[in-house]
Amino acid sequence: MPDTAHFEFLLRLGDSCLVLGHRLSEWCGHAPELEEDIALANVALDLTGQADMLLAEAARFEGKGRDADALAFLRDAGDFRNLLICERPNGDFAHTIMRQFLFDAWQVELYGALAASSDKALAGIAGKAVKEAEYHLRHSGEWVVRLGDGTPESHSRAQDALDLLWPYTGEMFEADETVAALVAARIAPDPAALQSAWTRTVDDVLAEATLAKPPSGWMQTGGLTGRHSEALGHMLAVMQVLPRSHPGAKW
Amino acid sequence: MVTAEKQDMRIAQAWAVLGQVMDPEVPALSVVDLGIVREIRCEASGLAIDLTPTYTGCPATAAIRLDVENAIEAAGLGRPTIRLVTSPAWTTDWISPDARRRLKEYGIAPPAGSAPKGRRGLFAPEPAIACPRCGSTDTRQTSAFGSTACKALYVCAACAEPFEYFKCI
Ligand SMILES: [Zn+2]
Numbered sequence: 001m002p003d004t005a006h007f008e009f010l011l012r013l014g015d016s017c018l019v020l021g022h023r024l025s026e027w028c029g030h031a032p033e034l035e036e037d038i039a040l041a042n043v044a045l046d047l048t049g050q051a052d053m054l055l056a057e058a059a060r061f062e063g064k065g066r067d068a069d070a071l072a073f074l075r076d077a078g079d080f081r082n083l084l085i086c087e088r089p090n091g092d093f094a095h096t097i098m099r100q101f102l103f104d105a106w107q108v109e110l111y112g113a114l115a116a117s118s119d120k121a122l123a124g125i126a127g128k129a130v131k132e133a134e135y136h137l138r139h140s141g142e143w144v145v146r147l148g149d150g151t152p153e154s155h156s157r158a159q160d161a162l163d164l165l166w167p168y169t170g171e172m173f174e175a176d177e178t179v180a181a182l183v184a185a186r187i188a189p190d191p192a193a194l195q196s197a198w199t200r201t202v203d204d205v206l207a208e209a210t211l212a213k214p215p216s217g218w219m220q221t222g223g224l225t226g227r228h229s230e231a232l233g234h235m236l237a238v239m240q241v242l243p244r245s246h247p248g249a250k251w
Numbered sequence: 252m253v254t255a256e257k258q259d260m261r262i263a264q265a266w267a268v269l270g271q272v273m274d275p276e277v278p279a280l281s282v283v284d285l286g287i288v289r290e291i292r293c294e295a296s297g298l299a300i301d302l303t304p305t306y307t308g309c310p311a312t313a314a315i316r317l318d319v320e321n322a323i324e325a326a327g328l329g330r331p332t333i334r335l336v337t338s339p340a341w342t343t344d345w346i347s348p349d350a351r352r353r354l355k356e357y358g359i360a361p362p363a364g365s366a367p368k369g370r371r372g373l374f375a376p377e378p379a380i381a382c383p384r385c386g387s388t389d390t391r392q393t394s395a396f397g398s399t400a401c402k403a404l405y406v407c408a409a410c411a412e413p414f415e416y417f418k419c420i
Contacts, residue, residue: 035393035394035396035404038394038396038397038398038404039394039395039396041396042396042397042400043396045306045308045310045400046306046307046308046400047308048308049304049306049307049308049309050307050308052307052308053307053337108370112370120338121337123338124336124337124338124340125307125337127337127338127339127340128304128307128337128338128340128341129307131340131371131420132306132307134370134371135371135395135418135420137373138371138373138374138395139395139396141373141374142374201373204373205373
């Protein structure tokens with residue numbers, strides 16, 4: 001098992017948490033109600049905490065003396081390995097919740113499987129994070145049902161969000177050489193198995209929400225190899241400005 | 252040469268010291284009550300302490316670590332080596348019945364029952380949460396998330412008290 005594949009895999013996991021965590025934090029002070037403001041900030045905090053642990057592990061495998069902070073704040077967009085769905089701009093509340101639901105349902109399956117990884121440090125992080133992901137999924141899932149099975153306005157916004165985000169879900173189950181190497185070493189689960197479990201959760205919730213699942217068709221790709229949308233660069237400019245403007249700043 | 256007996260005494264003393272180090276966000280409980288201190292060992296270089304974070308993103312983790320280091324040093328036990336461990340994952344099951352009672356007296360409803368074994372059902376019903384003020388279970392969740400990662404917000408229909416609930420995980 002080459003350390004480079006291990007590094008790459010941990011980077012993907014950590015970057016997705018970091019980027020989505022930052023996106024959610026953009027809602028802080030702007031959510032439709034106080035309770036939801038608190039909720040989105042809490043989920044953002046959990047994801048950032050997971051990113052911190054995963055990127056610290058990634059840095060260890062990279063072995064170039066970088067730490068989690070260096071990976072988070074001193075890389076450019078092309079070096080990020082997050083899923084494209086994580087960098088999508090927030091849009092309206094329905095869009096944010098739908099993005100969260102599709103992601104949470106994936107993360108619960110992924111962490112559940114990674115808790116049995118042959119990489120003991122990763123298994124430890126996943127075993128802890130899966131509890132948080134389950135809590136997030138409950139929250140986002142309840143909102144998807146409430147919006148989908150709500151008013152005509154909330155239903156149409158939830159359906160629009162689903163249609164827009166659906167082409168970004170294929171990336172969650174992409175299998176390339178990196179993934180194949182990790183599956184062979186029993187570090188990572190088989191993406192096909194993840195996909196069937198994810199599909200069951202998504203189908204159940206969408207049915208209850210009276211939302212129509214989009215037909216499976218062309219899927220977006222690129223995040224895992226560093227080909228990102230323009231949106232990520234803008235987001236990183238905000239996220240990284242402090243450590244980049246004041247290198248080595250401590251407080 | 253430090254005898255095994257002396258080492259045991261030092262470890263016991265360290266546990267007693269940390270039993271007085273309160274969690275910065277839940278000051279009714281110590282870091283020992285919360286199960287954050289996993290193990291204390293006596294090594295050649297001094298005391299080695301294993302801590303586990305409650306939630307991965309808990310912002311208090313760094314403050315707790317510093318409080319633990321300072322308390323051990325102030326007690327004359329030397330600067331300890333701290334190791335952050337993630338496995339086994341922290342669970343509210345580690346909070347003792349006595350600590351749960353003190354949590355309730357402080358005004359926070361303690362975790363109801365024990366953490367779910369295996370996967371949590373997506374929309375599985377939550378257990379009834381008793382109001383820490385009047386004891387009524389006629390309560391309603393107002394937010395699944397609260398002022399800290401470990402809590403949710405509730406309100407009591409019987410006495411109208413809004414209160415925090417320590418999430419059971
Ligand atoms: Zn009451």
